[in-house]
Amino acid sequence: xxxxxxxxxxxxxxxxxxxxxxxxxxxxxxxxxxxxxxxxxxxxxxxxxxxxxxxxxxxxxxxxxxxxxxxxxxxxxxxxxxxxxxxxxxxxxxxxxxxxxxxxxxxxxxxxxxxxxxxxxxxxxxxxxxxxxxxxxxxxxxxxxxxxxxxxxxxxxxxxxxxxxxxxxxxxxxxxxxxxxxxxxxxxxxxxxxxxxxxxxxxxxxxxxxxxxxxxxxxxxxxxxxxxxxxxxxxxxxxxxxxxxxxxxxxxxxxxxxxxxxxxxxxxxxxxxxxxxxxxxxxxxxxxxxxx
Numbered sequence: 001x002x003x004x005x006x007x008x009x010x011x012x013x014x015x016x017x018x019x020x021x022x023x024x025x026x027x028x029x030x031x032x033x034x035x036x037x038x039x040x041x042x043x044x045x046x047x048x049x050x051x052x053x054x055x056x057x058x059x060x061x062x063x064x065x066x067x068x069x070x071x072x073x074x075x076x077x078x079x080x081x082x083x084x085x086x087x088x089x090x091x092x093x094x095x096x097x098x099x100x101x102x103x104x105x106x107x108x109x110x111x112x113x114x115x116x117x118x119x120x121x122x123x124x125x126x127x128x129x130x131x132x133x134x135x136x137x138x139x140x141x142x143x144x145x146x147x148x149x150x151x152x153x154x155x156x157x158x159x160x161x162x163x164x165x166x167x168x169x170x171x172x173x174x175x176x177x178x179x180x181x182x183x184x185x186x187x188x189x190x191x192x193x194x195x196x197x198x199x200x201x202x203x204x205x206x207x208x209x210x211x212x213x214x215x216x217x218x219x220x221x222x223x224x225x226x227x228x229x230x231x232x233x234x235x236x237x238x239x240x241x242x243x244x245x246x247x248x249x250x251x252x253x254x255x256x257x258x259x260x261x262x263x264x265x266x267x268x269x270x271x272x273x274x275x276x277x278x279x280x281x282x283x284x285x286x287x288x289x290x291x292x
Contacts (some may be wrong), residue, residue, distance in 0.1 A: 084110045086119065086137060086163050092234040093156050096149060097258040103130065103147040104227075104237045105156070105161040109137040115174060117276050118167040123147040124160040136274050139174055144225045144270070145236055169276070181275040183214040189269065191228075193261040205257035207238065209269060212250040218282050219245045223272035224253060230262040239272075246284070 019026075090106040103123055107242055110115050116137040123131040123145065131147030145161065169178060189209040213219065222245045228236035238255045245251060274279055 028046055054265050055245075068225055076225065081111070081113050083114055083168065086166060088163070089142065090162050091156055091161065092237075093154055093159060094234055095259050096236070099151065099205055100188060101150045101153045102237050103150055103159050105137070105145050106236060107137055107145060107161075107163065108142045109139055111139050113139055113170055113172050115139060115169040115171050115276070116166050117169040117274075118165070120165040121145050121223050122162045122164075123282075124162065125150065125154045126158050127286070135278065138178060139171070144219060144237065146225070146239065148239065178275070181215055181217060181281050182273075184271045185212040186269050186271075187208070187212075188230045188265055191261060191265060193257075205259070205261065205268060206254055206255035208252060209251055210252055211242075211245070213245045216247050217275075218247055218284065219273055220280050220282055221273070225270045225272050226255060227268040227270075228257075228261065229266040229268065234267060244282070254255065256288060272278060 003011045011074070020227060022251045078173070087110065088105050089108045090104075092104045093101050094104065095103045105123065106119070107119065107120075119135050121133055121135065122129045130150050133145060135143055135145055137143045187210050189207070192208075207228070211222075211224070222242050224240045226238040226240060227234060228238075236257065236259060238257065240253045240255045242251055242253060
């Protein structure tokens with residue numbers, strides 16, 4: 001049985017004396033441990049900051065983008081990505097027929113992460129609205145809006161475009177979203193100019209091309225804006241639409257032209273489908289009747 005002194009055993013007395021002799025050493029060891037732990041966290045912070053801003057400079061931007069949720073914008077985000085208004089960067093009046101014209105405007109979105117998902121516009125000649133519509137513009141992109149078949153040839157100085165009721169959507173990774181859904185291969189573009197009347201018969205000009213849907217999605221109502229350029233000048237603008245375009249399907253598209261082409265034209269074709277709208281998609285079993 002261990003020896004006791006009063007109510008304290010001999011073992012407890014020895015442990016107490018050992019602690020009394022070494023408690024200063026314990027304190028020094030604890031302080032050293034805390035210093036080393038603090039130095040570790042400080043060193044890791046320096047390392048992580050270096051990785052974030054020097055080794056992987058885009059990581060900070062991606063983290064900031066991930067913080068933006070449904071209209072909540074931190075101050076740091078607003079400072080880095082200020083929202084800029086849409087701009088009308090070009091306005092042209094081009095002939096569309098013997099007695100009609102098309103008024104074409106180019107709307108530009110200068111923002112890098114904000115999609116103008118819904119844009120209303122009015123096209124004026126003097127004070128009269130000749131066309132109204134709704135469109136969309138991806139970040140750092142442009143979009144044609146056109147008033148087709150206007151009587152006469154108004155002066156560009158009398159034409160104007162009003163943009164209003166713009167709804168914005170933040171899409172940090174919009175490039176991959178667009179690439180996945182707007183991958184249309186356009187090939188075989190052929191332009192046949194209008195020919196003058198021969199023996200009372202007039203030959204219409206045509207612009208035709210093949211389009212192939214390279215995505216995994218099936219689409220309703222796919223449009224195409226067709227711009228005819230002569231150098232840097234817009235010589236004509238047209239619009240074509242097909243009812244459906246299935247995944248990996250190829251179709252031939254053609255529009256008639258009522259004006260002669262200026263020399264050898266350059267033709268630009270832009271697909272026009274708002275892939276943010278869920279109503280543009282379909283599965284095969286939703287098509288019935290003649291659309292099958």
